[in-house]
Amino acid sequence: MDRYKMYIGGEWCEAASGAWFETENPFTGKVWAEVARGGEADAARAAEAAHKAFTTGPWPTLTATQRGALLRRVGDLIAERAEFLADCEVRDNGKLKVEMLGQLRYIPQWFYYYGGLADKIEGAVIPIDKPGVFNYTLHEPLGVCVAITAWNSPLLLATWKIAPALAAGNTVIIKPSEFTSTSALEYVKLFEEAGFPPGVVNVVTGYGPEVGQPLIEHPLVRKIAFTGSVASGERVNMAAAKGLKRISLELGGKSPNIVFADANLDNAVKGAIAGIFAASGQTCIAGSRLLLHDSIHDEFLDRLLAMAGSAKMGDPMDMGTEIGPITTRPQYQKTLDYIDIARADGATLRLGGGKATRAGCGDGWFVEPTIFSGVENGMRIAQEEVFGPILSVIRFKDDEDAIRIANDVVYGLAAGVWTQDITRALTMTKRLQAGTVWVNTYRAVSFTSPMGGYKSSGIGRVNGQEMILDYLQTKSAWIDTNPTFPSPFALR
Structure with missing residues (x-):
């Protein structure tokens, strides 16, 4: 039986507890692998590794153009291994190979698209109404982002989250569904091969209450991107609200x-x-x-x-x-x-x-x-x-x-x-x-077109240019060129 470890800070590791859980093949109904069963200690380790990679080392010193080149490289590697990854998905979640292979051959386009967008995140010079003052804006990354994915299209849903997150300069922790964890662990190997620094992309496996909740609540995490049911999305939203964290939710439908x-x-x-x-x-x-x-x-x-x-x-x-x-x-x-x-x-x-x-x-x-x-x-x-x-x-x-x-x-x-x-x-x-x-069509998606829900179907959007803004925060910079400072007791 295969055993899959977690990937944290550039290292393959067992859960701190030493526990494992089984994963089944939906076509045979039989167990075929064991996966590390993460917990609070593993969530903390991943958050700390991702934060370290965000604040120190090579990742924050890369130019946006260099980040884009890494994203395009991982897109090339996914294209080369598309059939292998599709087979992993089918064994893990039982969906048709004809569909999963189509998805895996299409997934590189997200990395090419957001890789190209990485160095086109531009601020603005504001024609401010204050004489002698120069004002401009910067778009900066949030920090550690957690991507929690569902079991129906694990790698496609992960890609929708991590491609724009990385293009914006963030670091990422992927928490896959406990039903479909193994494909994410095969997928993350390609980021290592592409040259992403340790800690930039991490995968923590396990059950929602045991590892997902601690990830959402960890003080070093700044954004959660979740795909799943409405009930689970409500719980994620409430947990994230305690830390005033950014949230995007792709939830259910009755279309x-x-x-x-x-x-x-x-x-x-x-x-x-x-x-x-x-x-x-x-x-x-x-x-x-x-x-x-x-x-x-x-x-x-x-x-x-x-x-x-x-x-x-x-x-x-x-x-x-x-x-x-x-x-x-x-x-x-x-x-x-x-x-x-x-x-x-x-x-x-x-x-x-x-x-x-x-x-x-x-x-x-x-x-x-x-x-x-x-x-x-x-x-x-x-x-x-x-x-x-x-x-x-x-x-x-x-x-x-x-x-x-x-x-x-x-x-x-x-x-x-x-x-x-x-x-x-x-x-x-x-x-x-x-x-x-x-x-006059149905079930068509593209990396170029935003997708998301009204009402209880979610918050925020995935895909398209505007999506990258969900992984950025805006800074306003003021430079005063006036020779004297006015009265300090009045709002300027």
Whole structure:
């Protein structure tokens, strides 16, 4: 059995307690590795190492251009090892290799983008209203930043946080999910190989209450970037508030995917499939509520059932597999429980509805792609994030009805609109309460475009140029050139 140590201050180390925890392969349902189980002492050691790297040694003396060169170098190394890292991800979280390999081949673009942005962080000369005074601004790094990632796309989510953090000149501690820690530990080796000084990038593994909480509360930590559930995000926010720390939260969603009568139905069916059954529904942007106009409801549903029912399930390492297992045992059971909840609330089961027993699924944690029709938006299946391959189909009458239903949730992460009418597309985009609105596509992301949530779906944004400002603080500098100082008893 493999054993994975933590990476702190440029050294591979066991937990201070000597404890380990097991990690399971979702496809086989079997334990395949042990990971160091960190605690408060390990969190403190990582915070101190990251702070030391931020304040002393080579990292703070590097120019922004030199930092950018290091980021581009690590991007090159990730591109070279993309397949190896994708295999690590699949073994760790059960997502399809075809998707994880695509992600790993795309991840270098974040390092190229923010590496290029590193030396373009510019202050300003302020035309101040005080005679004889020169005023200008500087953007400076915050210090130690903690990146807490979820288990569904571990390395992509880590990259969204650490690329801008490093470009801005901060140091980073990655705390991966206890369910998917091993890929982060393979990933961090590339930063060492690229030439990042010890302590600039660290990985501490373990459970949230044992190591995550101490990291958030440590006085040397200045920012926390978190991806996870709303409940966990609230706890992170409260803990960070005690130290008045910067926070960014990428949380859950219950996204509407809205199909109008004038839509290209072939494309919209594929978009509905992509929205909920890609990644087995384990994405915060999942289009888990499919809103269908009355006039196309039956035809669209028939097409959807046919396509979803023919999806290939099985080994996620097989490049032909279309739906893989659920990543964790608790999430697997939660998904099955929500199927029972939907039935009890009166939704009509049209497809799936339980554990997948196909030959190719073996002993893994597979749930059949499941579709419920006759869903009312007030049902729990339409209001609560499941994070599994369960789709709620909801009818709507007109544009106003669609807006009312779409916005009637506590979430606001994403939305999809399918229409050929440009006026409707622009109007819906404006009125939908979501941080991302896709028109005639779904589940597309880019390093160039900001992403984040409205309402309970989060605080702050990831990606794009403005993201780097979340890892910087602004300093205002005043230089007085006047020959005499005025009265010291009045505000200047």
